[in-house]
Amino acid sequence: MSAEQMPGRHREVPPKVEFRKVNLHYFSDEGETHAVKDMSFSVRPGEFVSIVGQSGCGKSTLLSLLSGLMHPTSGQVLIDGKPVRGPSPQVGFMLQQDTLFEWRTILENALLGPEIRGMDLAAARARAERILTSYGLGQFLHHKPGQLSGGMRQRAALGRTMCMEPDILLLDEPFSALDFQTRLSIAEEIGEIIRREGKTAILVTHDIPEAIALADRVVVLSPRPGRLKSIHEITFPSAGPTRPGSMAAREAAEFREYYHTIWTEMENHD
Numbered sequence: 001m002s003a004e005q006m007p008g009r010h011r012e013v014p015p016k017v018e019f020r021k022v023n024l025h026y027f028s029d030e031g032e033t034h035a036v037k038d039m040s041f042s043v044r045p046g047e048f049v050s051i052v053g054q055s056g057c058g059k060s061t062l063l064s065l066l067s068g069l070m071h072p073t074s075g076q077v078l079i080d081g082k083p084v085r086g087p088s089p090q091v092g093f094m095l096q097q098d099t100l101f102e103w104r105t106i107l108e109n110a111l112l113g114p115e116i117r118g119m120d121l122a123a124a125r126a127r128a129e130r131i132l133t134s135y136g137l138g139q140f141l142h143h144k145p146g147q148l149s150g151g152m153r154q155r156a157a158l159g160r161t162m163c164m165e166p167d168i169l170l171l172d173e174p175f176s177a178l179d180f181q182t183r184l185s186i187a188e189e190i191g192e193i194i195r196r197e198g199k200t201a202i203l204v205t206h207d208i209p210e211a212i213a214l215a216d217r218v219v220v221l222s223p224r225p226g227r228l229k230s231i232h233e234i235t236f237p238s239a240g241p242t243r244p245g246s247m248a249a250r251e252a253a254e255f256r257e258y259y260h261t262i263w264t265e266m267e268n269h270d
């Protein structure tokens with residue numbers, strides 16, 4: 001019997017993503033900035049991890065390193081055990097600004113990546129229609145982004161990213177441009193889609209409740225240079241079979257405890 005088949009036996013799953021003693025220095029006319037210091041942590045396949053920390057602590061830099069747009073000054077950034085050498089379709093992005101092209105319809109926006117990559121367009125079109133419809137945008141495939149609400153635009157942006165079939169999603173403050181009410185429901189909805197599709201997700205956010213509600217683990221960074229301060233495993237035993245990300249999770253007793261602990265850690269500059 002393999003370890004995977006043994007009930008109750010701890011399984012050692014190789015990490016999907018790993019930062020190994022990563023340092024990143026920026027060099028500019030203003031001088032040198034040590035943005036990330038001795039960063040080591042890993043993310044399991046299918047796991048949802050949130051990263052929080054004060055402004056300028058290197059959160060977005062970690063995503064840029066994972067996207068292959070930047071390389072560490074020292075240490076290693078690994079995906080599936082291999083060093084990241086450059087951008088790859090395996091990694092998808094979702095940003096604060098949805099960057100949809102206003103002159104293309106929602107469907108055409110979703111087909112842009114496959115067009116650029118020279119993928120089979122008939123298959124991509126069928127996939128895009130299926131994905132966008134399952135995100136509640138079936139009636140809007142031929143609408144332009146300007147005709148959609150903020151929440152719908154973010155769902156369209158996720159659809160466009162998913163059309164490239166990434167297995168890792170990097171989410172950089174994707175909900176922060178939305179009004180509070182929309183933000184809550186879209187965050188929950190998108191978190192659920194990402195889980196359902198088994199993607200590995202890394203979310204950068206300033207919003208501690210959002211970080212807790214969506215993630216399996218929350219990584220807290222210290223102020224610049226960004227160092228790993230703590231990692232919190234998020235579970236809600238008092239809420240029964242509550243799923244992460246749901247509104248019920250936000251009302252669980254553990255939620256307030258996580259919030260208090262993480263908020264205090266972020267305030268405390270040691």
Ligand SMILES: Nc1ncnc2c1ncn2[C@@H]1O[C@H](COP(=O)(O)OP(=O)(O)OP(=O)(O)O)[C@@H](O)[C@H]1O
Pocket residue numbers: 026027028033035053054055056057058059060061062224
């Ligand atoms: N291209 C760059 N050149 C020089 N310094 C940079 C550059 N990009 C970022 N930095 C600096 O590196 C540090 C980390 O930046 P980063 O954007 O990763 O932080 P962050 O935690 O995502 O910030 P925020 O929460 O405000 O978005 C900051 O001090 C920032 O000023």
